[in-house]
Amino acid sequence: MSSIIHIQGLSTKFQTDTVHENLHLRVKTGEILGIVGGSGTGKSVLLSQIALLRRPNAGEVYLFEQATANLSEKALLPIRQRIGVMFQQGALFSSYTVLENICVPLREHTKLSNNLIRELAMLKLKLAGLPDHAAHKMPNELSGGMLKRAAVARALALDPELLLLDEPSAGLDPVGAHALDELMISLNTTLKLTLVLVSHDLDSLWRVTHRVAFLGRKQVLQVADMQTLSQSDDELIQNYFSNPRAHAAQARQL
Numbered sequence: 385m386s387s388i389i390h391i392q393g394l395s396t397k398f399q400t401d402t403v404h405e406n407l408h409l410r411v412k413t414g415e416i417l418g419i420v421g422g423s424g425t426g427k428s429v430l431l432s433q434i435a436l437l438r439r440p441n442a443g444e445v446y447l448f449e450q451a452t453a454n455l456s457e458k459a460l461l462p463i464r465q466r467i468g469v470m471f472q473q474g475a476l477f478s479s480y481t482v483l484e485n486i487c488v489p490l491r492e493h494t495k496l497s498n499n500l501i502r503e504l505a506m507l508k509l510k511l512a513g514l515p516d517h518a519a520h521k522m523p524n525e526l527s528g529g530m531l532k533r534a535a536v537a538r539a540l541a542l543d544p545e546l547l548l549l550d551e552p553s554a555g556l557d558p559v560g561a562h563a564l565d566e567l568m569i570s571l572n573t574t575l576k577l578t579l580v581l582v583s584h585d586l587d588s589l590w591r592v593t594h595r596v597a598f599l600g601r602k603q604v605l606q607v608a609d610m611q612t613l614s615q616s617d618d619e620l621i622q623n624y625f626s627n628p629r630a631h632a633a634q635a636r637q638l
């Protein structure tokens with residue numbers, strides 16, 4: 385199976401603080417990969433590097449089998465357009481309706497007519513599981529779960545092949561989180577989208593992911609399915625899985 389993402393020898397530094405050092409990771413085309421690890425291990429930073437929003441200090445990030453580290457901003461643009469992102473801080477524009485929010489990437493990156501853009505945006509809204517009447521609502525009129533769906537709809541606007549999600553279930557109740565899990569699974573199975581999600585939500589990781597990359601000691605310590613990872617020999621990974629919440633999440637899946 386081909387690798388949609390291949391990260392080789394990546395290093396990330398902030399002033400004197402080294403977050404990643406010689407980190408390697410491959411994401412297979414068509415899989416759902418989770419990224420987990422302790423707080424501050426650089427999961428969100430890694431996701432923004434995959435999204436080409438931040439350049440590594442060293443190493444290479446191959447996306448769609450293309451090296452990106454030394455590309456100009458202009459050359460990065462067409463690659464960025466193949467990637468949908470839903471970041472925690474990636475809020476919708478509060479003064480636009482949901483539909484207008486979904487239209488934004490289409491207006492920025494295509495020369496389609498206004499009517500066609502609105503039709504496409506409606507399709508994405510439905511694809512993300514929102515009812516038609518949500519289109520004309522303002523973001524502050526939506527529930528947390530609907531807001532997430534609207535953000536997913538916007539991330540899907542340009543028909544990406546890869547969808548990156550940072551803490552998708554953060555702030556949702558268990559019902560909303562479960563519904564978002566179902567959406568991620570259906571985007572993967574029906575659209576063949578590759579998904580990479582950073583999450584602390586163990587229920588979601590068990591339910592949704594094919595494999596999970598565990599970050600620690602500035603590197604990816606192990607990549608495996610949740611069952612294998614939960615039985616890892618590595619002390620850091622063992623600690624992560626040995627608390628009562630982790631046990632409860634595992635028990636709910638078995």
Ligand SMILES: Nc1ncnc2c1ncn2[C@@H]1O[C@H](COP(=O)(O)OP(=O)(O)OP(=O)(O)O)[C@@H](O)[C@H]1O
Binds near residue numbers: 426427429430
């Ligand atoms: N713009 C920045 N400037 C300086 N340091 C930064 C910046 N962005 C991130 N960092 C640092 O990089 C490290 C990794 O941050 P990151 O947000 O990727 O962690 P994380 O694993 O996603 O954490 P969490 O699980 O708590 O969200 C942290 O120590 C953070 O303080």
